[in-house]
Amino acid sequence: MKISMFQASVPPLIRSLNNLAGILEKGAAHTESKALDPSVLINARLFPDMLPLAKQVQIASDVARRGVARLAGMDAPSIEDSETTFPELIKRAKTTVEYLETFTAKQIDGTEEKVISLPVGDDVYKFPGLTYLFYFVQPNVYFHVTTAYDILRHSGVELGKIDYLGQP
Amino acid sequence: MKISMFQASVPPLIRSLNNLAGILEKGAAHTESKALDPSVLINARLFPDMLPLAKQVQIASDVARRGVARLAGMDAPSIEDSETTFPELIKRAKTTVEYLETFTAKQIDGTEEKVISLPVGDDVYKFPGLTYLFYFVQPNVYFHVTTAYDILRHSGVELGKIDYLGQP
Numbered sequence: 001m002k003i004s005m006f007q008a009s010v011p012p013l014i015r016s017l018n019n020l021a022g023i024l025e026k027g028a029a030h031t032e033s034k035a036l037d038p039s040v041l042i043n044a045r046l047f048p049d050m051l052p053l054a055k056q057v058q059i060a061s062d063v064a065r066r067g068v069a070r071l072a073g074m075d076a077p078s079i080e081d082s083e084t085t086f087p088e089l090i091k092r093a094k095t096t097v098e099y100l101e102t103f104t105a106k107q108i109d110g111t112e113e114k115v116i117s118l119p120v121g122d123d124v125y126k127f128p129g130l131t132y133l134f135y136f137v138q139p140n141v142y143f144h145v146t147t148a149y150d151i152l153r154h155s156g157v158e159l160g161k162i163d164y165l166g167q168p
Numbered sequence: 169m170k171i172s173m174f175q176a177s178v179p180p181l182i183r184s185l186n187n188l189a190g191i192l193e194k195g196a197a198h199t200e201s202k203a204l205d206p207s208v209l210i211n212a213r214l215f216p217d218m219l220p221l222a223k224q225v226q227i228a229s230d231v232a233r234r235g236v237a238r239l240a241g242m243d244a245p246s247i248e249d250s251e252t253t254f255p256e257l258i259k260r261a262k263t264t265v266e267y268l269e270t271f272t273a274k275q276i277d278g279t280e281e282k283v284i285s286l287p288v289g290d291d292v293y294k295f296p297g298l299t300y301l302f303y304f305v306q307p308n309v310y311f312h313v314t315t316a317y318d319i320l321r322h323s324g325v326e327l328g329k330i331d332y333l334g335q336p
Contacts, residue, residue: 002172003171135180136333142307165307
């Protein structure tokens with residue numbers, strides 16, 4: 001037995017985006033219990049030239065949606081980056097999960113060597129599917145989910161590693 | 169063609185730990201150029217009850233070393249958490265890379281369903297190798313590498329996403 005591109009992509013990404021939704025729900029609950037203006041957390045950054053919480057969620061969503069769609073040879077539907085509240089950001093994460101859930105193993109399996117074109121600024125990088133998944137999509141999604149977690153932790157939201165990893 | 173457990177584990181982890189060494193080198197250079205006491209960054213945290221930079225590096229190293237060793241049915245050599253300087257933390261990351269480089273595909277391939285025992289406190293969790301790799305080892309290593317990056321960015325070190333992802 002070997003593992004498949006589907007096993008390595010869709011289910012782990014769904015799990016991470018679901019965990020992100022749970023992390024955001026704890027952020028929302030924190031602002032309510034402390035009577036904080038939620039926009040303070042939505043716009044919170046770890047450094048002035050880093051991206052705020054909302055953008056971390058939007059990018060995690062984009063990389064996951066586009067990543068899986070590119071492997072399947074499709075264009076992911078674009079989503080406008082218009083979220084300004086916790087319920088909207090939670091919906092963004094959950095909409096992403098619902099989109100990922102539409103993919104079947106048949107669409108993703110066998111894409112190990114498929115050439116994936118990734119537009120970056122004026123350039124287009126080309127990778128085999130395996131490289132694209134393991135060296136771009138996965139680390140990138142985990143980066144933005146972790147940074148969303150780190151922004152909320154830094155803002156005083158009580159989160160633990162299990163919120164990020166999910167229940168075993 | 170399908171992908172193998174080795175392809176999904178050892179090379180991506182090596183890449184992430186090498187990127188972590190590069191991130192730490194930029195942290196070291198920053199403290200030198202600003203004449204900062206390096207221990208301020210080594211002990212920096214994003215919140216009082218979060219772990220400091222040194223511990224993020226040590227855990228990334230531990231999860232990667234033990235993760236691959238458990239798949240191979242071995243015990244990873246333990247490393248004392250005694251690093252207090254940037255050169256020592258960089259060495260920790262590089263030593264981890266050198267250890268991971270000793271593994272061959274033959275040791276890791278075919279471990280998708282191998283039962284992995286993970287001691288957590290007084291409990292022992294058991295996972296198939298595939299679940300252990302994709303739902304524990306990978307997200308966990310990326311979590312600690314990202315948080316190391318976030319701590320240094322938050323402390324003013326000039327880093328960009330490419331330092332985390334590595335050159336394409």
